[in-house]
Amino acid sequence: MLIRRCEENPIVVPGRPKWRRVATFNPGVILEGGTFYMYERCAGSLRPFKTSIGILKSTDGVHFELASQEPILTGDMFNLPGASIEDARVVRIDGTYYLSYALQPHEFDCWPSGTGVPDYQTYRYEGWHDYPRPMITQSGIAVSKDPVHFEHLCFTSPREIDDRDHALFPEKINGEFVLLRRPMEWVGEKFGTQQPGIWIATSPDLKSWSEPKLLAVAENDWEGGKIGAAASPVRTDEGWLLLYHGVDGTSTYRVGAMLLDLEKPTSVLARTSDFIMEPEEYYERFGLVIPNVVFPTAVVVKDDELLIYYGCCDTSIALATVGVDELVAHIKK
Numbered sequence: 001m002l003i004r005r006c007e008e009n010p011i012v013v014p015g016r017p018k019w020r021r022v023a024t025f026n027p028g029v030i031l032e033g034g035t036f037y038m039y040e041r042c043a044g045s046l047r048p049f050k051t052s053i054g055i056l057k058s059t060d061g062v063h064f065e066l067a068s069q070e071p072i073l074t075g076d077m078f079n080l081p082g083a084s085i086e087d088a089r090v091v092r093i094d095g096t097y098y099l100s101y102a103l104q105p106h107e108f109d110c111w112p113s114g115t116g117v118p119d120y121q122t123y124r125y126e127g128w129h130d131y132p133r134p135m136i137t138q139s140g141i142a143v144s145k146d147p148v149h150f151e152h153l154c155f156t157s158p159r160e161i162d163d164r165d166h167a168l169f170p171e172k173i174n175g176e177f178v179l180l181r182r183p184m185e186w187v188g189e190k191f192g193t194q195q196p197g198i199w200i201a202t203s204p205d206l207k208s209w210s211e212p213k214l215l216a217v218a219e220n221d222w223e224g225g226k227i228g229a230a231a232s233p234v235r236t237d238e239g240w241l242l243l244y245h246g247v248d249g250t251s252t253y254r255v256g257a258m259l260l261d262l263e264k265p266t267s268v269l270a271r272t273s274d275f276i277m278e279p280e281e282y283y284e285r286f287g288l289v290i291p292n293v294v295f296p297t298a299v300v301v302k303d304d305e306l307l308i309y310y311g312c313c314d315t316s317i318a319l320a321t322v323g324v325d326e327l328v329a330h331i332k333k
């Protein structure tokens, strides 16, 4: 199987205005009637490393330009001026746009180490003492009737636990919304797993949720101790195609893939044992914030090709493509 990197990678880089001049990464992308909308996570400084969501547009899925001079989702909208809004994953269901995001409620500083996860420091900032541990992430959903004007709708995890990588399925299944999440604290006998995993839950209204079920945990060395959903799944004839990320002991982020049953997405039909993407190119191995990260957060199907949009080193955004059938056959092998 061949995953092709776009020759123009990285396709989106930091730049003006100043709220995005340091980093842009981990984007949501949807294709709507010939227009690609990209929801970038971007930062204007490393200290604090406060990220918000900006919006870009494209007609070819490769060349994007800013669609708004202001970010469309910021901490201010949550009355949390220091908050970071992160990793937007966007779907449209029945004419409404749903954007799942991760929220870190207060400021922190980023001191890159060049060798792995940066030293993230919270001590200069107030508010973190309300939480059991610093850098904790709560996840939620914002909604809009158009691709631009999102408003916070609900939280999909409690503030006491560290829970990110939330992704909605792009359709209701048996009349219900379906959500993937990755709660770090759901480990131990009570949860039936020793590792944080990808969990799945359903809801008629995004308010009340079914008892979450454990969908998958790390099984291979490259996945390290935890995996998380990459992008919202896409429908194929053979099942829901889900990309996910794993992070090994050297903090290298790689990508795997699985197929879930179309009617019963709690059931994993097939899964790659080896990764399908890892950091190879310069822009995937070196960046301003963290080295060796490919972090897909969006997939779009166009002309039987899967367009994979991914963050590189928390610094820039790249695109890779693979035939949908080719990838599905590879997962089933």
Ligand code: BMA
Pocket (backbone or CB within 6 Å): 026, 086, 087, 253, 290, 293, 295, 311, 314
């Ligand atoms: C994860 C998340 C991602 C980020 C990645 C690499 O834990 O914070 O948003 O891209 O780490 O730093």
